[in-house]
Amino acid sequence: MNELVILETAYRLFTIQGIQLFTMDEIASRLAISKKTLYRFFTSRQHLVQQVCQLVADDYSQAMETAENGKADNLQRVLGFMAANVAFCKKISFTFFADLQKHYPAEYLNLTTTLNAITEQRLLGVLEQGIVEGVFRGSLHPKLVVTILLQHIKRDFEFAAELVNDYSKDEVFRQAMYLFLYGIIAPNALPQLENELKQYSLSNRAAHTEERNNITQQFN
C-alpha cells in the first residue's frame, strides 16, 4: 500500500459523495487495509482532508492551464476557461464543499481562496487583452466582472444541486456559461462567439441531444 493510492481513493470518495459520509474506518475498509496502515501515511483525518484539498486545487489549476494552452485568441481562451469550470463543477459535488465549510473551515477558506485566485489570475489578463482587441465590450470593468463571475459560479454550484430533479448539472452550468459569454461579448464579435459555441456544443453535448431528439420524435 502506498500514499498515492490512499489519497486518490479519498479524493474520489470525498469529492463525489462528500467528506462526512466516510469515517476513517470506512476508508480503511474500502482500501482493504487497517486503520493502523492508514494512519501510517496520514497522521490525522485533517491531514488527509488537507491533502485531498491540495489535489483538488492542483487539478483545477492544471485544467485551467491546459484550457489556455494552444488557444489562438482571447475568446477561445475564455471559452476554454468556461468549459474547464463546467467540467470541474460536474466533477466535485456540492456536498464536498458543504462538509468542508462546516467541519474544516480553515481548509475551506484556503481552498476557495486558492481556486478563486487561479480563476482571477487566468481570466483577468485574457479579459483585459480581449477588451483592447475589441472582442469583449469596452464598458466592462474587468476586475469587477471577474469578482461577480466568481460569486455567480459559487451560487450556481449551490443551487444546481437542488435542480437535479428537472435539469442535469450539465444543463445548468452550460446555461450559466452562455449567460456570461453573451454578457461580455462585443456586438461585432457575436458571430465569432456563436461559431465557437457551435464547436463546443457539437463536441460535448450533441450526441445526447441528437439522440434524445430522435427518441422524442417518436412521440410527437
Added chain:
Amino acid sequence: MNELVILETAYRLFTIQGIQLFTMDEIASRLAISKKTLYRFFTSRQHLVQQVCQLVADDYSQAMETAENGKADNLQRVLGFMAANVAFCKKISFTFFADLQKHYPAEYLNLTTTLNAITEQRLLGVLEQGIVEGVFRGSLHPKLVVTILLQHIKRDFEFAAELVNDYSKDEVFRQAMYLFLYGIIAPNALPQLENELKQYSLSNRAAHTEERNNITQQFN
C-alpha cells in the same frame, strides 16, 4: 407549536436531504423551538422517523389513488401510475432511503414493503384487465411483470442519483417509464399509447423542451 408543523418540517428535511444530516438539535433549531418542546411531541428520534415514514407511505398511497381515479381505460390507469411514480421518485431523495436502511432497518423494511404492496395491489388488477382487453400483450405474466418492475424502479432510483451530472432525474425516470410501457403494450394498441404519451409529454415537460429548443436554435 403543534405536532403537524414539526412532522411536516421533518418530512421535508428528511425526504429531500436525508435523515442523518439532521440531528434533533438541528431540527429544533430549524423550527425555532427547544429540544424539550420537540420531545414533548415525539418521544424519540425513532418515533419521529416512523411518523415521517408513515407520511411518505400515505402520500404515495394517495398519489396512486388519484392517479387511478377518473381514468377511462386501463392504459390510462397504467400511465397514471407511472406518472405518479415519476413524481414520487423526484420528490424523495435516494439519501432518505439509504439513511433509513442503514440506521432504521426495521422502518426501512416496513416502508418498502408497504410501498411495494401499494404498487402491486393497484397495478396487478389493471394489468390483468388490460391483457384481457388486448391492450397489453397476452404473453405477459402479470404478477412477475409487477415484481420485475418493482426491482427496476428500485434500481433506477439508486443510479439516477449518480447520473445527475448529465441527466435530470426527470429524464431518467421518464425513459424508464417509456421502456416499461412499450414493453407491455400490445402491438395494435401502440397508436393509442403514443397518442396518450403525447398528452403527458405536453402537459409536463413540453414547456421546458420547447424553451430549450428555442435557445439552442440560436447556436445552430
Added chain:
DNA sequence: GACTATTCGACATTTTTGGTCGATTTATAG
C-alpha cells in the same frame, strides 16, 4: 532462524448526539 518492517484489529480517548430536568416564562382563571 533471527531480525526488521509492516500490518492487523482490539482498545482507549475524544467528540458528537440522543434524551432529561429544574428553572423560567407565558397563558389562564379567579
Added chain:
DNA sequence: CTATAAATCGACCAAAAATGTCGAATAGTC
C-alpha cells in the same frame, strides 16, 4: 392583580460513534 397550571428553554447527562493508539502477529529478508 395574583395564583395556578401549562409550556418552553437550554444547560446537562449518558450513550453512541468516531478518531487515534498499541501490543501482538505476520510477512519479508539476509
